[in-house]
Amino acid sequence: GKEDPEEAFELIKTGEVETRIGASVAKGLTRFVGRKNSMATLMDALDRVKSGSGQVVGLVGEAGVGKSRLLLEMRNMLAQGEYRYLEGRCLQYGGSMVYLPILDILRSYFDIKEGDREFLIKKKMEEKILDLDEKLKGVLPPFQELLSLKVDDEGFTKLEPRERRERAFEAVRDLLIRVSQEKPLVLAVEDLHWIDKTSEEFLGYLIGWLANNGILLLLLYRPEYTHPWGSKSYYNSIVLNQLTTKSSAELVQAILEGAEVAPELRELILHRAGGNPLFMEEFTHSLLENGTIQRKEHQYVLSQKPGGVQVPDTIQGIIAARIDRLEDNLKRTMQVASVIGRDFAFRILQTITGMKEELKSHLINLQGLEFIYE
Structure with a gap:
């Protein structure tokens, strides 16, 4: 169980978003650079x-x-x-x-x-x-x-x-x-x-x-x-080649908006991302989720030395690491859905997992974490 109350959501209708970029638009895109x-x-x-x-x-x-x-x-x-x-x-x-x-x-x-x-x-x-x-x-x-x-x-x-x-x-x-x-x-x-x-x-x-x-x-x-x-x-x-160093730095600042990005944090992201915009966003969100990036006053900083940051070096690895940090019930739902295919129907997933009301909650959580899109 949870020590504190959790915010609850009710599924009221099917969404019209069909693609990852469509989901990003619905949630709010990072500023376009380069x-x-x-x-x-x-x-x-x-x-x-x-x-x-x-x-x-x-x-x-x-x-x-x-x-x-x-x-x-x-x-x-x-x-x-x-x-x-x-x-x-x-x-x-x-x-x-x-x-x-x-x-x-x-x-x-x-x-x-x-x-x-x-x-x-x-x-x-x-x-x-x-x-x-x-x-x-x-x-x-x-x-x-x-x-x-x-x-x-x-x-x-x-x-x-x-x-x-x-x-x-x-x-x-x-x-x-x-x-x-x-x-x-x-x-x-x-x-x-x-x-x-x-x-x-x-x-x-x-x-x-x-x-x-x-x-x-x-x-x-x-x-x-x-x-x-x-x-x-x-x-x-x-x-379309990888972004230039200048455009990459602009993108990092756009992702971490609202405060300046510390130089050592910027260099870490630029070095690992290699100019790939999706890699940059996934990497940065991964660091935010595991607490490696913290905001102190008017600046985003690393909570540990750059050499001690343990993160995967590929987009697939970053996503896999994020999945590993999920609660077991969410991870199980993801695993079954992935076996069904890139697109899956709620009814089929419900039949395989044997879940009922809790399945809707799991899917809403996974959607909020941007692992799945409706």
Whole structure:
């Protein structure tokens, strides 16, 4: 038991946050630092798209270097109402899940929510398509199949698989191009290094049609991923390296806001983080949680000599060390959830753990500690 009263929370509804960066936005982001040249390149590509010249930009960098954050900051700079933004994500375990990022894009455009009934999904699609352009009515059968709905067009279901795939590619292409004719379209695909083969082939197909259309296609991926699009004249890559020492110091001060950062503390963080923004934030939060960083008057200082600070040297290690400091019941919940996968359903987790009311409390605590996001 606890010696002092604990603050209690009640779960009242499902949140809309789906990604780590989305959760960070909801909680409050650390001030954005550096990346001025990268942002200038993105805005230049956007200007070209506004004039009707389609562009493809690859945001390339190691995990945690800030690809998603740069994308978010660019989105925040878009003039409200002047652009359409759609986004798809690839997942680490999604290499065999065909059309995964494309389905994200379609669900977003048609405003399809989790739990929507089939008749409602069909209604949303038909109304949106007919409102955009009645000539696009032919895209409905391929979209119905992509979204695992009953296909109303019997003729479409009798086509060979290769023909249905061609129709699907054409349908998504026609929709995106027609949307871009209303206003410039910014289309982003995150974690391309995990993309499924079919979606990758579709992107190659779409890129071949972009030159004269108002679409900015942003592809976020790690350096080990290779693709055949680099030869296109309208393709450009932005390589995000680790932050400079100056930008890293700015970020440390932004994380530890409200007081000055002692020089030896700043040097410790900079040395261990190596310019990786995510590493810097996780490392700093880890030191705060274990009491290594303390605030004394108007300065953040180390509570012990730098040489005595025992911390892991990788992001995974830092997260693992934070998990090790959890209470056993929270740790157990984390372990079971991780076995289920990167995304897990409450019902499945409840069935496996055998927990009832206490499971909600554990998940709220883990969410507050930023181990999981809803």
